[in-house]
Amino acid sequence: MSRLKVAVLMGGASAERAISLSTGRQIVAALDRAKYDVRALDPAALAGAPIPSAPPSAAGGAHVTAPGVALAPGVELAPARIERLAPREGPDRPDVAFIALHGRGGEDGAMQGMLDLLGIPYTGSGVLASALAMDKAMAKLVLRARGVPVPEHVATTRRDLLDAGALRARVADTVGYPAIVKPNAEGSTIGCTRATAPEDLEAAVREALRHDTLALVEPMLQGVEITAGVLGNDEPCVLPLIEIVAKGGFYDYEAKYAPGGSTHIIPARISERAAERARHYAAESHRALGCRGMSRTDFIVVDDEPWTLELNTVPGMTPTSLLPEAAHAAGIEFPALLDRLIALALEPRA
Numbered sequence: 001m002s003r004l005k006v007a008v009l010m011g012g013a014s015a016e017r018a019i020s021l022s023t024g025r026q027i028v029a030a031l032d033r034a035k036y037d038v039r040a041l042d043p044a045a046l047a048g049a050p051i052p053s054a055p056p057s058a059a060g061g062a063h064v065t066a067p068g069v070a071l072a073p074g075v076e077l078a079p080a081r082i083e084r085l086a087p088r089e090g091p092d093r094p095d096v097a098f099i100a101l102h103g104r105g106g107e108d109g110a111m112q113g114m115l116d117l118l119g120i121p122y123t124g125s126g127v128l129a130s131a132l133a134m135d136k137a138m139a140k141l142v143l144r145a146r147g148v149p150v151p152e153h154v155a156t157t158r159r160d161l162l163d164a165g166a167l168r169a170r171v172a173d174t175v176g177y178p179a180i181v182k183p184n185a186e187g188s189t190i191g192c193t194r195a196t197a198p199e200d201l202e203a204a205v206r207e208a209l210r211h212d213t214l215a216l217v218e219p220m221l222q223g224v225e226i227t228a229g230v231l232g233n234d235e236p237c238v239l240p241l242i243e244i245v246a247k248g249g250f251y252d253y254e255a256k257y258a259p260g261g262s263t264h265i266i267p268a269r270i271s272e273r274a275a276e277r278a279r280h281y282a283a284e285s286h287r288a289l290g291c292r293g294m295s296r297t298d299f300i301v302v303d304d305e306p307w308t309l310e311l312n313t314v315p316g317m318t319p320t321s322l323l324p325e326a327a328h329a330a331g332i333e334f335p336a337l338l339d340r341l342i343a344l345a346l347e348p349r350a
Helices: 017-030 110-118 127-134 136-145 158-174 198-209 253-257 272-289 322-329 334-345
Strands: 004-009 036-042 070-072 075-079 096-099 154-156 179-183 193-195 215-219 224-231 242-246 262-265 294-302 305-312
Touching: 004 017, 017 036, 017 070, 017 334, 096 110, 096 334, 110 127, 127 136, 127 272, 127 305, 136 272, 136 305, 154 158, 158 198, 179 198, 193 198, 198 215, 224 272, 224 322, 224 334, 242 322, 272 294, 272 305, 294 322, 322 334
Parallel strands: 004 036, 004 096, 036 075
Antiparallel strands: 070 075, 154 215, 179 193, 179 215, 224 242, 224 294, 242 262, 294 305
């Protein structure tokens, strides 16, 4: 049998480029060459935009910054060119795309829509689920309607900063302090800061709005931070729950990606009642948003109640990432996880 042609889409032009490069590197290295003809493609230049510089990080991908850099024997990172992907026949057209893109342009439905138009199957969720999950405010509306507990929030724009006193009062009434302030459609805690008191709020909102036109202010819940990975399409399976203990007490960019930045504990040290609820909410969130292939839902457990923070449709696959670790705890090694995701991608979409 001929090998399946797999295009690993990695890099991109978002603020999470470095993480995507690290994710893609791990995937390229682990795909079984007996099964797959692997090529790595960087879509950063598709829209004519310059390739962004990666933020400082210990994510292991910042040194892979441009096409032409070898990722594995016989595989180089090449620019994704639409004229090569578009023809129905041709040596460069992949049988399936493995999306290893994080953030805007890769995780928000844009890349998924392009691949749908080209007729190329791809890993993970489709356009609507990707867009909903990326838009935290919209995801909250959908999840709350399905009975999934999500924290209250205040949505803010630059216009709200014209009356900082009114904004502080609205946050105090709805959310309280300390609070977390984050961009509405960004990942990897980029632009996310804490407002421990009202006087911190304006600066925190301005920082979030540097990355988005909408910022969310949420209560800084105190409890056990856990995450639940999910695999599957119509019948999602929840992987073992992981407890996250950030070295500095806050699961920020460095805690997520720097070696030793956080400790992961499996199984999570929560009651069976809380664990059962978290598993239910993770599967329900996956179904409610219409996710496919994989997702990862993050929670804070407070007094035995898991509060849903957000859902990721393209979880990281870096050396410190959570979904591969949860799969390993379930007896699914990394190459087998990739096999499963590709098989799920090739199942017919509704």
